[in-house]
Amino acid sequence: xxxxxxxxxxxxxxxxxxxxxxxxxxxxxxxxxxxxxxxxxxxxxxxxxxxxxxxxxxxxxxxxxxxxxxxxxxxxxxxxxxxxxxxxxxxxxxxxxxxxxxxxxxxxxxxxxxxxxxxxxxxxxxxxxxxxxxxxxxxxxxxxxxxxxxxxxxxxxxxxxxxxxxxxxxxxxxxxxxxxxxxxxxxxxxxxxxxxxxxxxxxxxxxxxxxxxxxxxxxxxxxxxxxxxxxxxxxxxxxxxxxxxxxxxxxxxxxxxxxxxxxxxxxxxxxxxxxxxxxxxxxxxxxxxxxxxxxxxxxxxxxxxxxxxxxxxxxxxxxxxxxxxxxxxxxxxxxxxxxxxxxxxxxxxxxxx
Ligand code: NAP
Ligand code: ZN
Numbered sequence: 001x002x003x004x005x006x007x008x009x010x011x012x013x014x015x016x017x018x019x020x021x022x023x024x025x026x027x028x029x030x031x032x033x034x035x036x037x038x039x040x041x042x043x044x045x046x047x048x049x050x051x052x053x054x055x056x057x058x059x060x061x062x063x064x065x066x067x068x069x070x071x072x073x074x075x076x077x078x079x080x081x082x083x084x085x086x087x088x089x090x091x092x093x094x095x096x097x098x099x100x101x102x103x104x105x106x107x108x109x110x111x112x113x114x115x116x117x118x119x120x121x122x123x124x125x126x127x128x129x130x131x132x133x134x135x136x137x138x139x140x141x142x143x144x145x146x147x148x149x150x151x152x153x154x155x156x157x158x159x160x161x162x163x164x165x166x167x168x169x170x171x172x173x174x175x176x177x178x179x180x181x182x183x184x185x186x187x188x189x190x191x192x193x194x195x196x197x198x199x200x201x202x203x204x205x206x207x208x209x210x211x212x213x214x215x216x217x218x219x220x221x222x223x224x225x226x227x228x229x230x231x232x233x234x235x236x237x238x239x240x241x242x243x244x245x246x247x248x249x250x251x252x253x254x255x256x257x258x259x260x261x262x263x264x265x266x267x268x269x270x271x272x273x274x275x276x277x278x279x280x281x282x283x284x285x286x287x288x289x290x291x292x293x294x295x296x297x298x299x300x301x302x303x304x305x306x307x308x309x310x311x312x313x314x315x316x317x318x319x320x321x322x323x324x325x326x327x328x329x330x331x332x333x334x335x336x337x338x339x340x341x342x343x344x345x346x347x348x349x350x351x352x353x
Pocket of ligand 2: 042043045090159160
């Protein structure tokens with residue numbers, strides 16, 4: 001018999017969240033059962049459940065920033081034991097044998113990686129995410145959370161952390177790099193900390209200077225408002241890399257003008273609509289416009305260890321299960337500094353729909 005656990009779900013894009021019981025499969029031999037302690041709210045959850053990226057499969061539980069404790073393991077599990085501190089990010093399955101999976105890039109699985117929620121799993125079921133009391137996951141998609149990181153500050157690392165760490169590592173950001181982090185939200189605030197820990201000089205580009213002191217506290221050397229007169233002209237050709245975390249439409253060409261020759265814009269923000277680009281913006285100066293999607297499992301573990309070593313965690317607002325609708329509004333309004341994280345112990349007393 002599959003177990004039932006409490007979860008937050010929505011029955012449609014406009015319905016409020018409700019607490020309901022959902023089923024988790026019986027653990028297979030290579031599965032671990034995780035007692036979830038904290039679940040981060042990523043803007044991707046919001047895009048998904050509001051149908052901004054296409055029709056989601058309702059009723060749906062989202063959440064792919066999951067931290068908790070191993071509660072049970074299948075007979076063939078080799079890497080984890082009951083009591084281990086673990087995390088799960090955006091992936092719960094992949095083919096495991098294509099060249100991308102074999103190279104540790106399960107995020108690029110040539111046969112289709114399975115997302116943690118709203119994806120069709122190999123058994124035909126639709127995956128249900130981490131706003132929940134427990135999850136059952138194949139051990140290949142589980143990472144170890146170092147003791148130095150509390151569950152609630154670690155949870156957001158499983159998506160926002162790896163999504164910013166991976167392009168910064170891929171493009172060799174380090175001592176002397178001039179990095180601009182575009183957008184200071186959940187992803188951006190981790191990007192600032194990671195780039196600074198790698199030795200880069202970090203400038204935050206935000207819609208206003210409202211969060212200036214917070215940006216400095218995260219390790220930035222400067223914050224600029226993209227809305228101020230002369231911003232694009234005054235900052236032309238300054239940066240080696242722009243980490244673009246914006247969740248909405250942006251004037252891509254203008255931002256490319258901020259790069260040095262051969263500079264890189266790594267796009268991780270995924271606004272619902274297509275963005276326009278003039279090729280002249282990358283041809284001039286031989287610039288690179290590239291994207292990045294989360295990261296593979298080995299790099300996710302590397303990122304967690306890096307964050308623990310450098311004292312990096314998410315700055316969070318802890319919320320209860322009945323505050324998630326409100327948190328979504330505040331994330332979209334840019335009022336959460338910087339990640340809302342659901343305290344899953346509040347499921348216990350939550351009334352069911
Ligand atoms: P978030 O916390 O809401 O942060 C997004 C930031 O974008 C905001 O803090 C804001 O920065 C800026 N922004 C929002 N609306 C804007 C507007 N209308 N104009 C200009 N700037 C605006 O979101 P997040 O969780 O960091 O996610 C950011 C994006 O990355 C989302 O689209 C998400 O789906 C995507 N994502 C992608 C991956 C991947 O693998 N590539 C992984 C996770 C998330 P300021 O307030 O500083 O201006
Ligand atoms: Zn995410």
